[in-house]
Amino acid sequence: EDKVVQSPLSLVVHEGDTVTLNCSYEVTNFRSLLWYKQEKKAPTFLFMLTSSGIEKKSGRLSSILDKKELFSILNITATQTGDSAIYLCAVGRGWGAQKLVFGQGTRLTINP
Amino acid sequence: SQTIHQWPATLVQPVGSPLSLECTVEGTSNPNLYWYRQAAGRGLQLLFYSVGIGQISSEVPQNLSASRPQDRQFILSSKKLLLSDSGFYLCAWSVLGTEVNEQYFGPGTRLTVT
Numbered sequence: 001e002d003k004v005v006q007s008p009l010s011l012v013v014h015e016g017d018t019v020t021l022n023c024s025y026e027v028t029n030f031r032s033l034l035w036y037k038q039e040k041k042a043p044t045f046l047f048m049l050t051s052s053g054i055e056k057k058s059g060r061l062s063s064i065l066d067k068k069e070l071f072s073i074l075n076i077t078a079t080q081t082g083d084s085a086i087y088l089c090a091v092g093r094g095w096g097a098q099k100l101v102f103g104q105g106t107r108l109t110i111n112p
Numbered sequence: 113s114q115t116i117h118q119w120p121a122t123l124v125q126p127v128g129s130p131l132s133l134e135c136t137v138e139g140t141s142n143p144n145l146y147w148y149r150q151a152a153g154r155g156l157q158l159l160f161y162s163v164g165i166g167q168i169s170s171e172v173p174q175n176l177s178a179s180r181p182q183d184r185q186f187i188l189s190s191k192k193l194l195l196s197d198s199g200f201y202l203c204a205w206s207v208l209g210t211e212v213n214e215q216y217f218g219p220g221t222r223l224t225v226t
Binding site: 004031032034036041042043044045048050088090092097098099100101102103104105 | 155
């Protein structure tokens, strides 16, 4: 059975801290790994990773994939209160219409 | 730019009543379309996906069905709702093709079955 596991499930830090969120997976026909940020409603797209060892970066957020060890990390540096959200990891499998398998999410709370 | 709409935003329905949720996409043609459900305290689960008009694939057996009557319209339905159908329903789209493409989500519909 396809499985995506995120850790920790919940994390509370102070503004300015750096956080690392983890995502491990066991999925057949792996195609991609995606990170999303979910605040009140719809998840918003952050990164898509398909190759091992190549870091993707956007401002204070960065992510990297290890296809040998089957995991990915999402780093957020100099956290701000606006980073408080649920961070979702999803793995895309199959060709064409990708069927995403989601982890349960990490709830990140940034305290001022 | 592309926009995805869902309605209604919230819905409270009694057990046994029918359901129709609608999703439309603007600014793109021939998208792949998806329906997900997010139950309380759980991750998103893929329910249906579609690669074209009238082409629906179901991921999990359930009380729901989907239809795609037009290229950019995706409908989620039920003839008789169950309590377990409560949740947050999200529609998503991606570019059609065999390339790896990210999915973009609509604002969602929060369904409460009473």
